Amino acid sequence: MEKIGFPSSAAFHLNPDKKGKRKKDEKKAGKVHTFGSLLADSQDSVSGNGTLGTLSAEHEKLEEILDDLYQIGETLKSEQTLANLKKYRESIKHFFNYVVKNGIEAETVAGIRNPRTMEQKQYTLIKVVDTKLEKLAAYILTSQKDQMDILRGVDEIYGLLVNFTS
Numbered sequence: 418m419e420k421i422g423f424p425s426s427a428a429f430h431l432n433p434d435k436k437g438k439r440k441k442d443e444k445k446a447g448k449v450h451t452f453g454s455l456l457a458d459s460q461d462s463v464s465g466n467g468t469l470g471t472l473s474a475e476h477e478k479l480e481e482i483l484d485d486l487y488q489i490g491e492t493l494k495s496e497q498t499l500a501n502l503k504k505y506r507e508s509i510k511h512f513f514n515y516v517v518k519n520g521i522e523a524e525t526v527a528g529i530r531n532p533r534t535m536e537q538k539q540y541t542l543i544k545v546v547d548t549k550l551e552k553l554a555a556y557i558l559t560s561q562k563d564q565m566d567i568l569r570g571v572d573e574i575y576g577l578l579v580n581f582t583s
Contacts, residue, residue, distance in 0.1 A: 475519065479550070482512050486557065490564045497567060505564060512557065520550035 486508045493501045528538040558565070 479515065479553075482508075482515055483553075483557070486512050486561070490561050493564050493567065502568070506568065509561075513554065516550055516554045520554070 489501070489505045489508045493505045522544045524542045524544065526540045526542055528540055530537045
């Protein structure tokens, strides 16, 4: 068998030292510059606006709400009374109102106008602003399963009573 010969122009593309280094260096330089500018912008916004103090106040409020939720949940587990059930429902409502108010942002966007009917649809975009808050809400739902089962049973009984009376 004979060796396959490559044209002289192909040898240039097979040499890894020639072309690859230059592109990698250009990419690295761009990333460093972008990160540095983003870091400087974020430092300016935090120091200028004082958002760091606001975040810690929101964090403290969230911790207070969660502590109340867990405490009332444990009380409901040990003493299953109607008063404890109402307190627990209010605590859950308060927690989820906080999550919706601080963790989700809704924005209305106008769609493209339909040329036949000249109507324009309105779309509502829901953005999750604070993903940590959303994950915390999901964790609360899973960790408070016993209390939720009690609430579900009470709601079923209440629903049966409403159906029975009407």
